[in-house]
Amino acid sequence: MQGTQGNTGARGTITVTLNARLQPAHRTELEDAFSDACQLHGIRAEVIGGGTLLASSGEVANCDLRIRVDDLGGDSVLLIRRLFEAMLAPVGSSISLPGGGPRIPFGVHQGLGLYLNGTDLPSEVYQTCDINHVHEECMRRLEGVGMLNSHWQGPTETALYMYGDSFDRMHAAITPLLDSYPLCQRCRVERIA
Numbered sequence: 001m002q003g004t005q006g007n008t009g010a011r012g013t014i015t016v017t018l019n020a021r022l023q024p025a026h027r028t029e030l031e032d033a034f035s036d037a038c039q040l041h042g043i044r045a046e047v048i049g050g051g052t053l054l055a056s057s058g059e060v061a062n063c064d065l066r067i068r069v070d071d072l073g074g075d076s077v078l079l080i081r082r083l084f085e086a087m088l089a090p091v092g093s094s095i096s097l098p099g100g101g102p103r104i105p106f107g108v109h110q111g112l113g114l115y116l117n118g119t120d121l122p123s124e125v126y127q128t129c130d131i132n133h134v135h136e137e138c139m140r141r142l143e144g145v146g147m148l149n150s151h152w153q154g155p156t157e158t159a160l161y162m163y164g165d166s167f168d169r170m171h172a173a174i175t176p177l178l179d180s181y182p183l184c185q186r187c188r189v190e191r192i193a
Helices: 024-041 076-087 123-128 131-142 167-180
Strands: 012-018 045-054 060-069 093-096 104-106 110-117 146-153 157-164 188-191
Touching: 012 076, 024 045, 024 060, 024 076, 060 076, 076 093, 076 104, 110 131, 110 167, 131 146, 131 157, 131 167, 146 167, 157 167, 167 188
Parallel strands: none
Antiparallel strands: 012 060, 012 093, 045 060, 093 104, 110 157, 110 188, 146 157
16 A cells, blocks of 8 residues: 555544444454554554444444544555455444544445344243254354344344455345244344444
8 A cells, every 4th residue: 555654744642433233342453453454555644532422222334444644644544444444344434533533424234133032922932942052053043144243132133244245245144044043033223233
């Protein structure tokens, strides 16, 4: 990648807001992957902070990463955007530059939330079925289509968050599981990006 070695612009901090429902531990994994990619490509940038925005229900709404960039005048911001788009950048994400200018919208991935009913199924379903099986099967079925990136457990349901190139392809990949595994009864699927 070119344009990352010179120091023609000012140093500053940008905020990358990802329209991704990532638990803090999963956001940290992404931060580590970003740092490794910056080193690999010679981009002088480092994550100096991050946060997770919660909805009133306690469910993750999105997450921020604060990134110090050595050269805001070069190609660094564009390269950072491309790195996230190669890793995880759901539609509806944005970058905020120093000085409070307009946000730069970006994002290429679509998101699917699978919400498993945690209260209304027969008790034997909860006793004999395993959420880990659903997690593993979703990961297996999404291979080449998307990834299961995070989860959330609420008071009445458990959500699995998946991101990929196409909501419809991800939904089609997991539908046989949803139709056959008892724990998936009365679940709901929601487009989250």
